[in-house]
Amino acid sequence: MALIRRHGVKLSAYDFGRTTIHACQADPRFSWCAYVPEDYEEAGSEHYRLLVAVHGTMRDMVAYRDDFIPYAEQTRSIVLAPLFPAGITGPGELSSYKLMTPSAVPYDTILLSMVDEVRARYRIAGDRFALYGFSGGGHFAHRFFYLHPKRLSAVSIGAPGIVTLLDFEHDYWVGVRDFEKVMGRPIDLEAMRQVAVQMVIGGDDTETWEITLAKNSPLWREDGAIAGVDRPERLRSLKSSFENHGIAVRHDTVPGIAHRHAGLVPAVSDFLAQAVPRP
Numbered sequence: 001m002a003l004i005r006r007h008g009v010k011l012s013a014y015d016f017g018r019t020t021i022h023a024c025q026a027d028p029r030f031s032w033c034a035y036v037p038e039d040y041e042e043a044g045s046e047h048y049r050l051l052v053a054v055h056g057t058m059r060d061m062v063a064y065r066d067d068f069i070p071y072a073e074q075t076r077s078i079v080l081a082p083l084f085p086a087g088i089t090g091p092g093e094l095s096s097y098k099l100m101t102p103s104a105v106p107y108d109t110i111l112l113s114m115v116d117e118v119r120a121r122y123r124i125a126g127d128r129f130a131l132y133g134f135s136g137g138g139h140f141a142h143r144f145f146y147l148h149p150k151r152l153s154a155v156s157i158g159a160p161g162i163v164t165l166l167d168f169e170h171d172y173w174v175g176v177r178d179f180e181k182v183m184g185r186p187i188d189l190e191a192m193r194q195v196a197v198q199m200v201i202g203g204d205d206t207e208t209w210e211i212t213l214a215k216n217s218p219l220w221r222e223d224g225a226i227a228g229v230d231r232p233e234r235l236r237s238l239k240s241s242f243e244n245h246g247i248a249v250r251h252d253t254v255p256g257i258a259h260r261h262a263g264l265v266p267a268v269s270d271f272l273a274q275a276v277p278r279p
Contacts, residue, residue: 009121016040018066021083026113029088034118035065035072035079047125047279049077050118051272052111056135056261057094059083064134067262071269076279080118080129082111098139098162099173099219100147101182107140108147115151125279126153130272134158134261142238146176147183149191154275156198156268159259161211162219163227163234166241174223189245196275198250199239200264202257205231231259 014020016036024030037048051072053064065081072079084097088105097107115129130153133141138160145155146164167175172182180186208230213220227237232253239249250271257263 011042011121015121018069021062022117024082024110024114025117027110029085030110030114031083032114032117033062033065033081033083035069035081036122037073037076037078040122045123046076047123049075049276049279050080050115050124050129051077051276052080052082052115052129052131054082054111054131054133054137054140055084056133056137057086059085064137064261067265068269071265071272075273075276077276078118078122078124080114082114084110095136095139098136098143100140100143101172102184108144111144112148112151127151128153130154130156130276132156132158132268132272133160134264135161135259139163145192145195145197146179146187147185149188149195152195153277154196154198154272156200156271157235157238158199158261158264158268159201159205159231159235160238161231161234162213162224163238165227165238166245166247167226170223170226173219174221174226189247192242192245193247196250196271197242197247198252198268198271198275199235200252200254200267200271201231201235202260202263203253203255204258207259 017038019034021031021033055061055064061081061083065079068079086094089096100107131141138158142157164173165175168177171178176187227234239251242249252267254267
């Protein structure tokens with residue numbers, strides 16, 4: 001098949017519609033796939049919104065991409081779905097991407113590298129993108145928001161199990177009092193106020209078996225339960241901590257849905273369609 005070069009990157013039939021899976025050039029341990037509207041024209045002039053959809057612990061990133069295909073076609077968007085494999089920092093490790101504490105793996109900058117790769121291939125409008133994450137991806141999404149609000153047009157935080165409150169009276173990960181010391185950059189509240197925010201969860205998402213920290217857990221903290229005991233309570237606490245600092249939040253509870261990403265997609269798509277400006 002013919003290959004056509006755009007911005008120095010060769011494109012093929014595998015780079016349109018449901019794309020193939022690409023290794024991240026900045027760190028090939030990580031990868032990404034995308035959805036590009038079927039009528040995308042390489043020689044055209046139309047620019048597209050960008051949505052990044054971050055998987056949960058199961059790492060089913062292709063499903064996250066595919067579930068947003070109707071949104072992408074309706075809103076003229078490209079969907080980027082990254083893969084952060086398990087076991088990156090050690091055998092059996094599942095959660096290092098969620099907390100984003102500085103380590104040998106800078107997950108936030110890896111994602112930004114993936115975004116740059118997509119920008120090099122396709123016509124993306126503006127310098128901001130929308131970010132959605134569910135469960136472990138919800139962990140990632142709100143902490144990425146703390147780190148890089150100026151890169152986001154909107155953020156949808158879906159059912160995280162453990163939250164970092166926008167609370168300057170508790171240290172990280174519970175709050176953000178020592179955020180600059182831990183993360184190397186301060187919280188920019190004014191920049192955060194410029195980003196559209198949604199928090200979304202299923203009405204039946206109440207199980208706690210996975211999110212209750214035992215005292216022998218490396219994440220356990222004496223103050224670790226201040227946000228509540230289950231996902232609905234913790235998401236409400238996160239919302240309140242945002243609102244206490246003048247950050248508006250749309251909070252959606254989807255009736256009849258347990259801890260399942262696909263059941264939240266209509267509410268997320270509705271939020272994004274309203275929150276993200278058309279190019």
